[in-house]
Amino acid sequence: MTETARPRRRLLVISVDAMSVVDVPFARTLPHFARILEGSWGSAEAIYPSVTYPNHTSQTTGRTADGHGIYANEKVTPGERVPDWFWDARDIACPTLFDLAKEQGLSTAAVGWPATGWSPSLDIAVPEIWDRAGLEPTLAVLREAATPRGREYVDRHAHEIGWDRKHRFGRFNTAVAADILRTDAPDVLFLHLVDVDSARHATGRFTTEVKEAFERVDGWLGELLAALEDAGTAAETDIAIVSDHGHVEVGRVLRANALLARQGFVRLDADGEVSSWDAWVHGCGLTGQLHLHPEADETTREKVLALVEDWVADPEVPVQAFHPLTDMHEDYGWSGPFLGILEGVSGTAFQNLWDGRWLIDRFDAEYEFLLSQHGHLPEQDIQAVFAMTGPSIETGRRITRCTVTDEAVTFAHLLGLEIPDADGRVVEEILRPAPVHQDAVGQEAVSQDA
């Protein structure tokens, strides 16, 4: 009816995976982090499970795992040594920001963002996906999961994918994102960088390698900021740094499925592979999801629950509590196809494997696993960071505590979108007042709340 005076706003969201609020003082010594942190920042509580894919999906949907359906990093595949992850955007059970933006005619891009493979709505998707067999098969599946326009960027920058024992996407993702910002200048771009997280897993929470990862990421932030300048879009772009969880030092690895096998709930064939199962613990970092076979009877269910109670009572088994699904749903908005959650004693990493010893601790000569992990109760330990700067954002404001779902609702608000049934709120305290307009109807159009 009346033309709105809403100024054009673009959004660049950069996930520095596993960056926490306690990293801010160091990050401020780095030039490009410092520029973004001049805006507003604070701590953001993860959803449970505090692992990467569920939280990144909350950052694009405003929903907890109950709403978006990405309840773990990996798909539950008992007996599979290397399960697939939730790479496929079609597994998300609710609308994403990308879907909502498309409906409103905004152009969207995502690079390395979890659960964006085979995206039905992104204009440009270069998703996170890999094949552990090597670089060539990884490139093949990446091309397959990308959108047609994304595939062009994959081909242009494929030589920048690193590979040692596994994929290293940081350099590649940054080059692709900077190229997209210059070439396509989308309204919305989400980018995921995992270098800090990888360094923490491999070497511990606060090591030289983690520091170097921050320095590397800072250089990449500089490339992205330069790309916005080159494209002439810097002045209208709100920029966010988000993260998905903190980290906890790992003290031991628990293979709960090896314990289930000893009790006959997991059965192995002559080669030691899983032939059938009644119960299965799906590792989710520092917690485990207890699954019951869909065809298991009531007696089996009772036996499995009794066994789990024994674990909780036994000081030799590092399981601190069992939380039934109904409690998890009520307290954390977490549900899925399982009976409940095994919470490890602090620093207990759950592995899906069923063979070898069931418990391996850090003093053990055989210990060759992660030194730092997450997946713990979200309110515990060091919190993730949320920082924003840009034309819509106040300078120098502090967020006492928000959630990853609040981040998505705030992004939607900044883009003039509304998320249906959101589990979060707009983080109002960081927003500049909406610009003053000459007519009241135009004003209304910019002051809507999600």
Ligand SMILES: [Zn+2]
């Ligand atoms: Zn993560």
